[in-house]
Amino acid sequence: MNKPQTMLDKLWDAHFVARRLDGRDMIYVDRHVLHELHAPHAFEQLEKSNRGVRRADLTFSMQDHTVSTKPGRTQSTNPDGEQFQVAMREGSLCHEIRLFDLGDPEQGISHVVAPELGLVLPGATHAVPDSHACTVGGLGALGIGCGTSELEHILITQTLAMKRPKSMRITLEGKLHPRVSAKDLSLRILALFGSSFGRGYAIEFAGDAVRALSIEARLTLCNLAIEMGSRSGLVAPDEQTFAYLKGRPYAPQGAEWEAALAQWRLLPSDEGATFDKELHVDCNDLAPQITWGTDLSQTISVTDAVPRLDGDAEALTKKQRSLAYMGLDPGQPILGLKVDRVFIGSCTNARISDLRTAAAILRGKHVAAGVTAMAVPGSTSVKRMAEAEGLDQIFKDAGFFWGESGCSMCAGGNGDRGRPQERIVSTTNRNFEGRQGKGVRTHLSGVEVAAASAIAGVIADPRAID
Amino acid sequence: MQPFTSITGVAVPFPQNDVNTDQIAPVPTQRSLKPDYKALFFHRARRSADDGLDPSHVLNLPQYATPSIFVTGHNFGCGSSREGAVWTMMAVGISCIVARSIADLYRENCLQNGVLPIELPDPVADAFDKRVVEANGGAPFTVNLETRTISGPGGPDIAFEISDADRTRLLEGLDDIGMSLKHANEIAAWETRARAASPWLQRALRAPETEPAK
Ligand code: SF4
Numbered sequence: 159m160n161k162p163q164t165m166l167d168k169l170w171d172a173h174f175v176a177r178r179l180d181g182r183d184m185i186y187v188d189r190h191v192l193h194e195l196h197a198p199h200a201f202e203q204l205e206k207s208n209r210g211v212r213r214a215d216l217t218f219s220m221q222d223h224t225v226s227t228k229p230g231r232t233q234s235t236n237p238d239g240e241q242f243q244v245a246m247r248e249g250s251l252c253h254e255i256r257l258f259d260l261g262d263p264e265q266g267i268s269h270v271v272a273p274e275l276g277l278v279l280p281g282a283t284h285a286v287p288d289s290h291a292c293t294v295g296g297l298g299a300l301g302i303g304c305g306t307s308e309l310e311h312i313l314i315t316q317t318l319a320m321k322r323p324k325s326m327r328i329t330l331e332g333k334l335h336p337r338v339s340a341k342d343l344s345l346r347i348l349a350l351f352g353s354s355f356g357r358g359y360a361i362e363f364a365g366d367a368v369r370a371l372s373i374e375a376r377l378t379l380c381n382l383a384i385e386m387g388s389r390s391g392l393v394a395p396d397e398q399t400f401a402y403l404k405g406r407p408y409a410p411q412g413a414e415w416e417a418a419l420a421q422w423r424l425l426p427s428d429e430g431a432t433f434d435k436e437l438h439v440d441c442n443d444l445a446p447q448i449t450w451g452t453d454l455s456q457t458i459s460v461t462d463a464v465p466r467l468d469g470d471a472e473a474l475t476k477k478q479r480s481l482a483y484m485g486l487d488p489g490q491p492i493l494g495l496k497v498d499r500v501f502i503g504s505c506t507n508a509r510i511s512d513l514r515t516a517a518a519i520l521r522g523k524h525v526a527a528g529v530t531a532m533a534v535p536g537s538t539s540v541k542r543m544a545e546a547e548g549l550d551q552i553f554k555d556a557g558f559f560w561g562e563s564g565c566s567m568c569a570g571g572n573g574d575r576g577r578p579q580e581r582i583v584s585t586t587n588r589n590f591e592g593r594q595g596k597g598v599r600t601h602l603s604g605v606e607v608a609a610a611s612a613i614a615g616v617i618a619d620p621r622a623i624d
Numbered sequence: 625m626q627p628f629t630s631i632t633g634v635a636v637p638f639p640q641n642d643v644n645t646d647q648i649a650p651v652p653t654q655r656s657l658k659p660d661y662k663a664l665f666f667h668r669a670r671r672s673a674d675d676g677l678d679p680s681h682v683l684n685l686p687q688y689a690t691p692s693i694f695v696t697g698h699n700f701g702c703g704s705s706r707e708g709a710v711w712t713m714m715a716v717g718i719s720c721i722v723a724r725s726i727a728d729l730y731r732e733n734c735l736q737n738g739v740l741p742i743e744l745p746d747p748v749a750d751a752f753d754k755r756v757v758e759a760n761g762g763a764p765f766t767v768n769l770e771t772r773t774i775s776g777p778g779g780p781d782i783a784f785e786i787s788d789a790d791r792t793r794l795l796e797g798l799d800d801i802g803m804s805l806k807h808a809n810e811i812a813a814w815e816t817r818a819r820a821a822s823p824w825l826q827r828a829l830r831a832p833e834t835e836p837a838k
Pocket residue numbers: 222223267268269288290504505506564565568569586587
C-alpha cells in the first residue's frame with residue numbers, strides 16, 4: 159500500500175513541474191489573479207525584459223484595492239487609485255488578460271470573486287500577489303500569496319518556485335453558538351497560538367466544527383491562515399463543497415464535472431497521514447472573539463477583560479505599547495467600550511452569508527448616535543444578490559453606508575479611512591497600527607459582534623441581542 | 625541580480641517582534657506608482673505626533689543614517705505581501721537582515737532581491753544584539769556569506785545557517801526567472817499531461833449560458 163498522504167502532499171505532487179538548481183520546487187499555477195496595486199510594476203518589468211505572459215488564459219485581473227466605494231464611482235472618484243487602475247487596464251489589455259474592471263458585473267475583491275465564479279476549484283493551485291490568497295483554501299485549493307517578483311515569475315513561467323511547506327493540522331472540535339462564527343474560530347486560534355506559529359507550514363483545518371461550517375465560512379477561516387504565519391490554509395473538500403461549486407460560471411460542466419468530482423473526492427488527507435505538527439482546539443462554549451491590541455494574537459472573548467500588565471519584560475513592553483495605542487487601561491472589560499465606527503466588509507467577511515448574518519441582527523434597528531457605519535459587499539455579484547434580497551435596505555434603514563464593492567477600509571487603499579483615535583469594530587483581518595488610518599484603533603471581530611456593536615454604540619455581545 | 629558575497633557596514637538594532645510590512649513601508653497618504661522608497665522607510669514609526677521626524681527614534685539617529693545590516697526580533701516582515709517593504713530597506717542601503725525569525729513571504733521577497741535574510745537562534749541573537757547596541761553604529765560589522773559568519777566588535781565571529789540552495793542563489797546572484805526558464809520543456813510537458821488528466825484546470829472557460837447580463 160502507498161504511504162498515506164496529506165492533502166498538501168497530493169496537491170504539491172500533482173503540481174510539481176521540476177526541481178530547480180536552488181533546490182526549490184517549481185509548482186504549476188492553475189489560476190493566477192492579479193490586482194492593480196502590484197500588477198502594474200510586473201507589467202512594466204515584462205516590458206523591460208521583453209518577455210510575455212505564458213498563459214493569459216489562466217490569468218485574471220481584478221480592480222479591488224484602490225477602487226472607490228461611492229455609488230456612481232469612476233476611476234477618478236479616488237484620485238489616488240486612478241493611476242493604478244489605468245495601468246492595470248492597459249497592462250491587461252496589452253497581454254490579453256481578462257480584466258474585472260470597474261462597472262463589470264463581477265468586479266470585486268479577488269478572494270471573494272474567484273470562489274463565487276468557480277474560477278478556483280478543489281485541487282487547484284491559486285496564486286495572487288496578495289497575502290490573503292490563502293482564502294481559497296476553504297474550497298480545497300492551495301492558495302499562495304506572493305510578492306511582486308514572484309508575480310512576474312508566474313506571468314512568465316506559470317509556475318511558482320517554492321520549498322514545500324511543512325504540514326500542520328488544526329483539529330477544531332465542538333459545536334458553535336449560532337452567533338459564533340468562523341471568524342471567531344480563527345481569532346481564537348490566534349489567541350491560543352500566536353501570530354507566527356504557522357511559519358513554514360501549510361495549515362489544514364479539520365474536525366467536526368470545520369465540517370459543520372458553510373463553504374463561505376470555511377473561506378473566512380482560511381483567510382486568516384496568513385495571520386497565523388502560514389502562506390496557505392486548507393479545508394478538505396466534501397459534498398458541501400461540490401454542491402457550492404456546481405453550476406458556477408467557470409466550474410466544469412457535464413461529463414467534465416463528473417470527472418472532476420471523481421478526482422476531488424480523492425483530495426482529502428488519507429487516513430493515517432502524518433502531519434509535521436498537530437494542534438487541537440475545543441470550540442464548545444466558544445464566545446465571540448475580539449482583538450484588543452495591534453496584533454491578531456491580542457484577542458479575547460468579548461466577555462473578557464483586556465489583559466493586565468504582567469509577563470516578562472518583553473511581553474510587558476509589547477502589551478503596554480498596544481494598550482497605549484488602543485487607548486485602553488489594563489484589566490478593563492472590553493464590553494461597553496464606546497465605538498466610533500463599524501466596518502463590515504473585506505475578503506474576510508463580505509460574502510453574501512456575512513451580509514445576511516449582519517442584516518438579521520440589524521433588521522428594524524438603527525445604529526447608535528455617533529456611530530459611522532459602513533457595509534461594503536465583497537463583490538458586485540454579492541451586492542446584486544443582497545439587493546435582490548432587500549438586504550441593502552436593511553443596512554440603509556439601520557443607518558449604514560451601502561457601498562460599491564472593493565477592499566475599502568480594510569487597508570484604506572481607496573481613501574476610506576478612519577480618523578486618528580477613532581475606535582473601529584471591523585470585520586477585516588489586520589489590526590496593525592495605522593492600517594485603517596493614522597492612529598485608528600481597530601478591533602477585529604466577526605460580523606455578529608460588529609453589527610451588535612453598531613446598534614449598541616459600544617462593543618457588544620451579539621448573543622445578548624434578539 | 626547583484627551577487628551577494630559579503631558586506632561591511634553599520635548594524636542598526638531594532639529589537640522588536642512582529643514588525644509588519646505596514647510598519648516597514650506604510651501605505652503613503654498620497655499613493656503613487658513610483659513611490660519614494662527611501663522616504664517610506666518606517667515612515668510612521670520615525671515620526672512624532674506632530675508628523676515631524678522624532679530625533680530620538682533609533683532609525684533617525686545620525687550614527688544609523690546609512691545602515692547596512694538590520695538587526696531585529698521574531699516574525700519580522702509579517703503582514704501583507706508587499707515587496708515594497710524590502711525595496712524600502714534596500715533604498716536606505718540595507719542588504720542584510722539579521723532576525724530571530726522572518727515571515728515566509730518576506731524572506732522570499734528578500735531572496736528575490738538579493739537581500740540576505742539571516743535567522744539566529746535566541747541565545748546567539750541575545751549576544752549579538754548586545755554587541756550591536758554597544759557598537760552603537762561606531763564600528764562596522766561584516767556579514768560574510770561565503771564563510772557564513774558575522775564578525776565585528778565586541779566578541780568572536782558568529783556562525784549562521786542558511787541552506788546551500790539559498791546561499792548559492794545569493795552568491796551567484798542567480799536570476800530567478802532565468803533559473804526557471806531552464807525548465808521550459810518540463811513546464812510544457814506538465815501542461816500536456818494536465819490537459820489530459822484534468823482539462824478543466826488547463827482552460828478557464830466560462831460556461832456560455834452563464835454570461836452575465838450587461
Ligand atoms: S480586503 Fe483587505 S486583506 Fe482582502 S485583499 Fe483587500 S486589502 Fe487585502
